[in-house]
Amino acid sequence: MVGLSLGEKHFIQGGIDQNLRSDGRKRDAYRPISIETGVIPQANGSARIRIGATEVIASVKAELGRPNALQPDKGKVAIFVDCSPVAEPMFEGRGGEELSTELSVALQCCLLGGKSGAGAGIDLSSLIVAEGKICWDLYIDGLVISSDGNLLDALGAAIKAALSNTGIPRVQVAAGASGDEQPEVDISDEEFLQFDTSGVPVIVTLTKVGRHYIVDATSEEESQMSSAVSVSISRKGHICGLSKRGSAGLDPSVISDMISVARHISEQLINKLDSEISAAEADEDEM
Amino acid sequence: MASTGGGAPGTYTPTPTKKTQRSSFFSDSDVDWLRPDGRGFHQCRPAFFRTGAVNSAAGSAYAEFGNTKVIVSVFGPRESKKAMVYSDVGRLNCNVSCTTFATPVRGLGSDNKEFSSMLHKALEGDLPVVISCASLALADAGIMMYDLVAGVSVSCLGRNLIIDPILEEENFQDGSLMITCMPSRYEVTQLSITGEWSTAKLNEAMQLCLDACSKLDKIMRACLKEAASASLD
Numbered sequence: 001m002v003g004l005s006l007g008e009k010h011f012i013q014g015g016i017d018q019n020l021r022s023d024g025r026k027r028d029a030y031r032p033i034s035i036e037t038g039v040i041p042q043a044n045g046s047a048r049i050r051i052g053a054t055e056v057i058a059s060v061k062a063e064l065g066r067p068n069a070l071q072p073d074k075g076k077v078a079i080f081v082d083c084s085p086v087a088e089p090m091f092e093g094r095g096g097e098e099l100s101t102e103l104s105v106a107l108q109c110c111l112l113g114g115k116s117g118a119g120a121g122i123d124l125s126s127l128i129v130a131e132g133k134i135c136w137d138l139y140i141d142g143l144v145i146s147s148d149g150n151l152l153d154a155l156g157a158a159i160k161a162a163l164s165n166t167g168i169p170r171v172q173v174a175a176g177a178s179g180d181e182q183p184e185v186d187i188s189d190e191e192f193l194q195f196d197t198s199g200v201p202v203i204v205t206l207t208k209v210g211r212h213y214i215v216d217a218t219s220e221e222e223s224q225m226s227s228a229v230s231v232s233i234s235r236k237g238h239i240c241g242l243s244k245r246g247s248a249g250l251d252p253s254v255i256s257d258m259i260s261v262a263r264h265i266s267e268q269l270i271n272k273l274d275s276e277i278s279a280a281e282a283d284e285d286e287m
Numbered sequence: 288m289a290s291t292g293g294g295a296p297g298t299y300t301p302t303p304t305k306k307t308q309r310s311s312f313f314s315d316s317d318v319d320w321l322r323p324d325g326r327g328f329h330q331c332r333p334a335f336f337r338t339g340a341v342n343s344a345a346g347s348a349y350a351e352f353g354n355t356k357v358i359v360s361v362f363g364p365r366e367s368k369k370a371m372v373y374s375d376v377g378r379l380n381c382n383v384s385c386t387t388f389a390t391p392v393r394g395l396g397s398d399n400k401e402f403s404s405m406l407h408k409a410l411e412g413d414l415p416v417v418i419s420c421a422s423l424a425l426a427d428a429g430i431m432m433y434d435l436v437a438g439v440s441v442s443c444l445g446r447n448l449i450i451d452p453i454l455e456e457e458n459f460q461d462g463s464l465m466i467t468c469m470p471s472r473y474e475v476t477q478l479s480i481t482g483e484w485s486t487a488k489l490n491e492a493m494q495l496c497l498d499a500c501s502k503l504d505k506i507m508r509a510c511l512k513e514a515a516s517a518s519l520d
Contacts, residue, residue, distance in 0.1 A: 070458065113462070113482050229478070239489060242480035249433075249474030252493060259489070 004223060012224055016209050022220070023052075028265055030216045033157070035276040037165040038284045045166025045195070047280070049158040051216065053148035058140065058158035060166045064185065065137040067128065075127020075135040079107045081142040081155060088147050096144075099151075102245070106152055107142070110203050110232035110241035111159065121200035121232075121240060122163070130173050130183055149219040152230050156203030157269075161277045163200055165284075167192030201232040201240040202269050204262040208250070213258060215265055229258050233266040297506045299439075300331045301450070301498035323455050324353065331439075331451040331499055336420070336510040338427040346428020350420035353453065357416050359424040383417060391454070415440050418467050418477070423507050427514070434469035435511075436476055437503040439496045441465075443482060448492050450499060464492045470501040 004012075015021045025031070031052030040046035043059035067074060081103040083096030090096070111121045127136040140162070142155045170191040174184040207217040207228040214221065222228075227246030234240050239259065244250070250258075326332070332353035340349035344360035351357075367378060415438030422436040442452035443462040452460065462482020468475045475497075480489070 109479055109481050234483070239480060239484045240482070242478060244478045249469055249472065249476045251473065252475055252497060255475060255478065256490065259486070
């Protein structure tokens with residue numbers, strides 16, 4: 001929780017009105033972003049991202065499993081978010097649970113696409129090993145280490161970076177298994193398949209404070225918000241998901257406006273993330 | 288008790304969009320595709336509301352949209368036991384429970400209650416119904432609100448937008464959009480989108496939902512009015 005005096009509240013709101021926020025940014029500017037990949041050796045892929053004082057880690061673990069009976073040609077992806085008590089004393093015990101659930105649901109909504117898998121950032125059919133029998137289950141875990149606002153954008157970016165860092169072992173399926181028998185598999189520990197992450201969307205959250213909306217709000221700014229809209233946008237400019245937070249209602253025309261602003265901002269963010277991710281990968285290779 | 292209130296099942300189907308668009312709809316390759324319950328793509332299920340479904344609650348409402356049946360009861364307002372200091376805002380606690388026989392697979396809702404995200408998934412299609420019914424129950428409890436909240440969802444299947452999808456249709460959807468709004472204030476209170484959408488399609492779906500919301504609102508208001516006039520007599 002952020003405790004602000006009346007003066008501080010006016011200062012934040014007035015700054016946003018004048019397009020000069022407390023930390024000197026404009027309304028549509030992000031804080032500096034830095035990315036590190038391969039931070040968890042046990043995971044198939046991982047990344048740590050810092051946006052200002054917000055810090056999150058995402059890890060991707062792949063396990064062999066059975067595909068869903070309804071969708072035998074698709075793998076499965078699950079996203080979980082955990083808010084560490086390290087980030088905020090409020091997250092102690094079950095305190096972070098509500099926020100964790102909210103973030104997981106929003107991320108699933110933004111990244112996994114529709115029920116049929118259309119519009120998903122992750123191509124589920126690439127996770128299949130033997131149709132109807134074996135597939136990869138991806139477990140994506142997000143961990144909030146330090147929270148200073150804009151957690152959803154940070155988690156989305158961290159997941160994107162972790163996925164591009166992910167190598168999935170090549171699997172040989174032994175031929176000859178007939179009927180309902182589960183075929184034997186040989187998991188290679190040398191050959192890894194890289195994940196295609198060009199389709200993974202980025203999440204842009206626009207936080208409405210007063211009459212204006214801002215990107216990348218700090219927790220002080222978030223405490224003054226009336227509502228926030230998180231839009232996930234692919235490189236092609238398509239909307240891949242949207243969720244709204246905050247209790248205040250929004251005029252439908254404002255929402256359309258926010259979506260077009262988010263689309264414009266996402267172009268810069270995608271380019272920024274891509275260059276940061278490739279720089280991080282290069283750093284990791286050097287070590 | 289205001290339990291005699293209620294309205295004849297009404298439908299809140301939005302007015303069909305322009306004729307030209309309609310014809311292009313049906314010249315598609317998947318013309319012969321029919322919805323399982325025989326509705327048109329832009330036709331909603333008949334909605335039925337009744338207030339005063341639970342005697343012991345301060346306010347309650349029952350909603351029936353086709354085979355989706357929901358009861359919402361409101362208890363309170365009462366003094367908060369958790370609050371340590373003075374607060375100038377109240378709190379609304381929401382709890383949703385699913386009967387074990389609510390879904391085709393038994394116990395899908397209640398077994399996974401800890402996994403709220405699962406529950407959320409299981410509820411996806413019913414959520415607009417639950418929300419609309421909850422706002423009616425709050426009104427029945429006499430709690431002051433800005434406006435009634437009506438919720439409607441749209442599924443995107445291939446090139447078609449279908450309104451008020453049933454579970455069977457949702458399992459095959461490419462994308463979904465749910466709007467809850469306060470029709471008299473023309474404000475969107477909640478919006479969630481999944482799947483890939485182009486701007487044109489998004490706008491079409493939003494308009495469709497908003498139109499249906501304002502019609503649903505009329506049905507809800509009629510139900511409240513009827514209940515109120517019945518209790519006066």
